Amino acid sequence: MGTPWKERDNPPGKLPIMTALFRKVLDSISGRPSLNSNSNSDSVAARRSLRWSASSSSSLSLGVFDRLPLDVLVQIVRLAGPKDAAKLCVASKSWRSLVSDNRLWIFFLQDEDEPWNWDSVFFSEMNLRSGYPVQIYPSDMSTELSLMRIYGERMKVPGAVIIDGGSGYCKFGWSKYDSPSGRSATFLVSNMQEFGNIESPMYSRLRHFFATIYSRMQVKTSTQPIVLSLPICHYDDTDSARASRRQLKEAIHSALFDMNVPAVCTVNQAILALYAAHKTSGIVVNIGFQATSVVPILNGKIMHSVGVEAIGIGALKVTGFLKEQMQQNNINCESLYTIRTLKEVNIFMSLLLF
Numbered sequence: 001m002g003t004p005w006k007e008r009d010n011p012p013g014k015l016p017i018m019t020a021l022f023r024k025v026l027d028s029i030s031g032r033p034s035l036n037s038n039s040n041s042d043s044v045a046a047r048r049s050l051r052w053s054a055s056s057s058s059s060l061s062l063g064v065f066d067r068l069p070l071d072v073l074v075q076i077v078r079l080a081g082p083k084d085a086a087k088l089c090v091a092s093k094s095w096r097s098l099v100s101d102n103r104l105w106i107f108f109l110q111d112e113d114e115p116w117n118w119d120s121v122f123f124s125e126m127n128l129r130s131g132y133p134v135q136i137y138p139s140d141m142s143t144e145l146s147l148m149r150i151y152g153e154r155m156k157v158p159g160a161v162i163i164d165g166g167s168g169y170c171k172f173g174w175s176k177y178d179s180p181s182g183r184s185a186t187f188l189v190s191n192m193q194e195f196g197n198i199e200s201p202m203y204s205r206l207r208h209f210f211a212t213i214y215s216r217m218q219v220k221t222s223t224q225p226i227v228l229s230l231p232i233c234h235y236d237d238t239d240s241a242r243a244s245r246r247q248l249k250e251a252i253h254s255a256l257f258d259m260n261v262p263a264v265c266t267v268n269q270a271i272l273a274l275y276a277a278h279k280t281s282g283i284v285v286n287i288g289f290q291a292t293s294v295v296p297i298l299n300g301k302i303m304h305s306v307g308v309e310a311i312g313i314g315a316l317k318v319t320g321f322l323k324e325q326m327q328q329n330n331i332n333c334e335s336l337y338t339i340r341t342l343k344e345v346n347i348f349m350s351l352l353l354f
Contacts, residue, residue: 061094062092062094062095062098073098074098074104077098077099077104078104078107078108078111081108082105082108082151082155085099085104085108086099086148086152089148099148100146100148102146102147102148104148105147105148105150105151106147108151109121109147109151119278120278121150123275123278125150127280128275128300159174159175159176159224160174160175160224160225160226160227160265161173161174161175161213161214161217161219161224161225161226161227162174162175162180162226162227163210163213163226163227163228163229164180164229164269164272165209165228165229165231166231166269166288166289167231167288167289167290168185168288168289168290168315168316168340169183169184169185169289170183170184170209170213171183172184172213172216172217173217175227181217182216182217184212184213184216185337202251203251203254203255206251206252206255207255207258207259210255210256210259211259214259221256221259221260221261222260222261222262223262224261224262225261225262225263225264225265226256226261226263226264226265227265227266227267228252228256228264228265228266228267229266229267229268229269229272230245230248230249230252230266230267230268230269231269231288232268232269232270232286232288232291232293232295232308232310233245233248235293235295235304235308235310236304236308237304237305237307241304249266252264252266253266268295268302269286270284270286270293270295270297270302271297271300271301271302273286274297274300275300280297280299280300281297281298281299281300282297283295283296283297284297287314287315288314288315289314289315289316290312290314290315290316291310291311291312291313291314292310292311292313292314293308293309293310293311294308294309294310295308296308315340315343318343318347319336319339319340319343320336322339322342322343322347323336323339326339
């Protein structure tokens with residue numbers, strides 16, 4: 001029986017150190033005057049309660065380690081680290097019962113150098129693991145999730161490149177971080193374009209756009225999968241709108257696979273915004289660069305049949321209004337890109353909901 005990830009050879013001196021650690025703790029425990037048979041039996045009973053499935057007393061015996069209090073033994077396993085803890089699964093059923101406890105692996109998930117957000121991990125495993133259509137596990141099944149297996153699977157998966165594209169600018173970064181590492185303009189409202197509108201499925205522009213993102217991230221296209229957010233466009237529930245959405249996906253996939261990207265996942269921006277709030281159903285109001293949309297979503301699917309409302313008023317409208325105000329005050333600036341930067345850096349906007 002193997003561990004959930006690829007095993008590595010122990011570095012020289014690690015096993016003697018662990019042996020000395022166990023012996024030192026064992027000697028200190030055996031010398032405690034307050035340690036009696038009752039405390040030993042209480043530790044064994046608490047250890048047996050870690051698993052929800054019943055086991056016989058003999059199968060849960062840890063031998064000489066039964067003399068250790070449960071909290072001390074768990075602390076030693078924590079100090080050993082996730083890889084060594086997983087290797088204990090092959091020692092015996094009793095060790096497997098101890099190290100398979102979800103609370104131990106919650107600790108490992110939160111104790112990484114770059115710890116994962118536990119709420120996001122739990123939401124994704126409970127709601128998104130089954131794929132589409134989204135299925136939510138009953139609450140009484142949450143304890144059956146093997147976080148040791150989940151930890152191992154997450155350690156095997158390489159980090160993905162995240163690209164959130166829009167008609168104004170796009171944000172990009174790594175899946176292991178909570179926020180994007182950079183952004184770049186995708187559209188300049190003037191007579192010249194830097195990359196072109198990402199909502200216009202032009203193959204050459206898409207290739208140039210994605211190549212620029214990978215270059216700025218300093219990563220080879222063939223080494224990392226990509227998760228790409230799809231803009232909210234062609235939102236009607238008509239044959240032509242469905243064909244346009246399909247054409248946009250095909251153009252994006254064609255450009256990325258021709259760049260040797262190993263895997264591509266495209267998800268609508270509104271759905272991803274809902275997932276970020278740990279929800280799979282709701283109504284998303286998205287104020288974009290050129291338009292504002294209201295998107296109903298049920299179980300991770302946009303309800304085009306119900307209706308997606310969109311109006312042609314977005315952040316660009318605010319930029320144009322700022323330009324008019326500057327001109328009225330004899331401040332001339334022809335570059336909308338500069339005005340947009342001034343708006344984003346210096347203007348505070350409040351949204352009043354009635």
